[in-house]
Amino acid sequence: MAADMRLPTTRKQVSLSNSLSALDGKDLVVPGDVITSDTGFMRGHGTYLDEEKLTASVAGEVERVNKLICVRPLKTRFNGEVGDVVVGRITEVQQKRWKVETNSRLDSVLLLSSVNLPGGELRRRSAEDELTMRDYLQEGDLISAEVQSVFSDGALSLHTRSLKYGKLGQGVLVQLSPSLIKRQKTHFHNLPCGTSIILGNNGFVWLYPTPGQQDEEAGGYYTSLEPVSLSDREVISRLRNCLLALAAHKVLLYDTSVLYCYESSLPHQIKDILKPEVMEEIVMVTRQKLVEQEG
Amino acid sequence: MATVQVSEAEKVYILHGVRDDLRVDGRGCEDYRHMEIETDVVSNTDGSAKVSLGHTDVLVGVKAEIGKPRPMVPHEGYLEFFVDCSANATPEFEGRGGDELGVELSNTLYKVFNNRSSIDLKSLCISPGEHCWVLYVDVLLLQCDGNLFDAISVAIKAALFNTKIPKVHLSENEEGGKEIELSDDPYDCMRLNVENVPCIVTLCKVGYRHVVDATLQEKACSVASLIISVTHKGTITCVRKVGGGSLDPESIFETTETGKRVGKALHAPLMELLQKEENLGKKRPKVGFLG
Numbered sequence: 001m002a003a004d005m006r007l008p009t010t011r012k013q014v015s016l017s018n019s020l021s022a023l024d025g026k027d028l029v030v031p032g033d034v035i036t037s038d039t040g041f042m043r044g045h046g047t048y049l050d051e052e053k054l055t056a057s058v059a060g061e062v063e064r065v066n067k068l069i070c071v072r073p074l075k076t077r078f079n080g081e082v083g084d085v086v087v088g089r090i091t092e093v094q095q096k097r098w099k100v101e102t103n104s105r106l107d108s109v110l111l112l113s114s115v116n117l118p119g120g121e122l123r124r125r126s127a128e129d130e131l132t133m134r135d136y137l138q139e140g141d142l143i144s145a146e147v148q149s150v151f152s153d154g155a156l157s158l159h160t161r162s163l164k165y166g167k168l169g170q171g172v173l174v175q176l177s178p179s180l181i182k183r184q185k186t187h188f189h190n191l192p193c194g195t196s197i198i199l200g201n202n203g204f205v206w207l208y209p210t211p212g213q214q215d216e217e218a219g220g221y222y223t224s225l226e227p228v229s230l231s232d233r234e235v236i237s238r239l240r241n242c243l244l245a246l247a248a249h250k251v252l253l254y255d256t257s258v259l260y261c262y263e264s265s266l267p268h269q270i271k272d273i274l275k276p277e278v279m280e281e282i283v284m285v286t287r288q289k290l291v292e293q294e295g
Numbered sequence: 296m297a298t299v300q301v302s303e304a305e306k307v308y309i310l311h312g313v314r315d316d317l318r319v320d321g322r323g324c325e326d327y328r329h330m331e332i333e334t335d336v337v338s339n340t341d342g343s344a345k346v347s348l349g350h351t352d353v354l355v356g357v358k359a360e361i362g363k364p365r366p367m368v369p370h371e372g373y374l375e376f377f378v379d380c381s382a383n384a385t386p387e388f389e390g391r392g393g394d395e396l397g398v399e400l401s402n403t404l405y406k407v408f409n410n411r412s413s414i415d416l417k418s419l420c421i422s423p424g425e426h427c428w429v430l431y432v433d434v435l436l437l438q439c440d441g442n443l444f445d446a447i448s449v450a451i452k453a454a455l456f457n458t459k460i461p462k463v464h465l466s467e468n469e470e471g472g473k474e475i476e477l478s479d480d481p482y483d484c485m486r487l488n489v490e491n492v493p494c495i496v497t498l499c500k501v502g503y504r505h506v507v508d509a510t511l512q513e514k515a516c517s518v519a520s521l522i523i524s525v526t527h528k529g530t531i532t533c534v535r536k537v538g539g540g541s542l543d544p545e546s547i548f549e550t551t552e553t554g555k556r557v558g559k560a561l562h563a564p565l566m567e568l569l570q571k572e573e574n575l576g577k578k579r580p581k582v583g584f585l586g
Contacts, residue, residue, distance in 0.1 A: 003557075003560060004330065004564075005330045005332055005568050006332070006568070007332065007572060007579075009582070091300075140300040142305070170305070170307055170308040225303075225304065228311060234317065234321075237318075237320060240321075271320065271321040271323075274320070
């Protein structure tokens with residue numbers, strides 16, 4: 001039993017001069033910043049014309065494609081691209097499709113024709129399958145999937161036609177900003193601490209105990225409800241708090257940064273990681289390790 | 296109440312975690328998330344406090360106004376509660392969506408705080424039967440992340456501690472009527488004794504055990520919870536059950552014992568913190584809403 005009460009601490013002023021080297025000459029703007037007063041450019045997303053001057057309307061990074069100037073916001077919902085790995089939650093079961101919440105502006109769809117049903121890839125989808133859709137995935141279920149295509153209105157169409165995608169079983173979901181996820185070759189990792197992690201491009205991160213033998217027959221729709229061992233739970237909880245700590249300090253998330261953060265959090269108790277001063281210390285050590293590894 | 300969707304497998308994971316006394320965020324069953332408290336955040340109130348518990352954020356303002364005492368208790372002032380569920384907290388509160396929760400919260404707060412054993416209501420009396428101080432306690436929910444009752448009760452206690460009621464002088468004028476004169480000096484004020492003000496502890500029954508300070512996910516796994524208000528001496532002043540599920544008498548007894556223990560332990564650090572903040576005086580850094 002513990003109730004930790006404290007006074008709030010003021011946010012520290014970050015001096016830009018220190019972090020300028022890390023920006024690599026990237027053009028960061030805040031709303032109202034004049035990007036250019038040259039009239040030869042075209043107005044893209046995140047900008048507006050103010051007295052003939054091209055001005056930023058969001059905080060983010062300036063992107064230039066020939067004559068077109070856009071500002072890509074840092075705080076944003078998920079803008080999916082084909083091939084992105086996402087973690088999402090089923091919100092609705094409809095005719096031949098599921099609606100999935102993926103932190104993007106519109107609900108994504110998962111078509112019945114783009115899932116692997118039990119019984120192999122070549123199985124025909126009958127009317128019966130349509131009626132039993134809720135047996136595979138029902139409202140509230142979590143899935144991992146890949147973006148198959150993007151509709152003209154920006155809504156995403158997902159697919160789970162691989163054994164690595166599908167319904168997620170026991171574990172913990174952490175919802176973070178999609179800007180913090182580093183794009184990588186693979187977003188599925190088995191961490192050496194005995195836990196697996198799916199870093200969804202949409203900012204949803206799934207932590208789960210590394211599964212033992214994969215049962216191919218079930219096609220990813222069988223979920224084990226056996227209790228997870230206490231040691232696995234401890235690792236998952238620690239990783240969850242580490243992810244939140246990294247996100248609070250805006251550190252890019254990928255397998256190495258998460259693992260380093262996990263290692264540097266080991267001297268502390270799991271529930272203490274979220275205390276501001278501990279969080280700061282852990283993230284500082286993590287940053288140090290990342291710099292050392294790069295250099 | 297703001298609700299979240301949780302899949303069956305996640306529920307099983309949370310249930311087993313509570314059974315093993317290791318919750319998703321690493322806490323034990325009787326641990327609170329860390330709490331940040333700041334008083335005197337709204338300048339146009341007589342007392343205010345902002346409490347954040349995890350991502351739950353509440354702001355409480357106390358405004359003292361002169362009113363007429365209730366006829367049944369002419370020697371006492373009284374408190375009024377209003378809870379505003381702003382749509383900032385969750386889109387569900389948009390329009391009239393938050394009204395039901397607001398009324399439920401304010402009714403509970405009224406029961407818990409507006410009685411003479413929690414606050415010395417007699418000190419709010421100016422002239423018996425004619426004038427008294429009415430404390431309007433306004434609660435604003437800024438963010439919901441579970442455990443609203445506990446956060447609100449702590450914020451109310453902090454705001455009442457912070458409340459400065461100007462001293463009044465009663466004088467008789469020529470016609471024999473009474474005249475009320477408010478003191479202009481901001482330091483010439485009356486403070487409330489908040490020693491006996493209770494704190495609320497919400498215990499959610501998850502599986503066969505109960506947890507304090509449940510997050511929204513844990514709340515989604517529980518069928519019933521018990522709201523217990525406890526004073527610093529460990530006296531239980533109010534018990535309410537919320538939620539559709541049923542509790543068996545044995546577990547109620549167990550739960551109240553836990554609530555008593557946890558609630559009692561809540562007061563000492565709170566008072567210590569409030570005293571510390573008070574002693575900082577003008578040196579106190581103002582954080583407000585930007586922290």
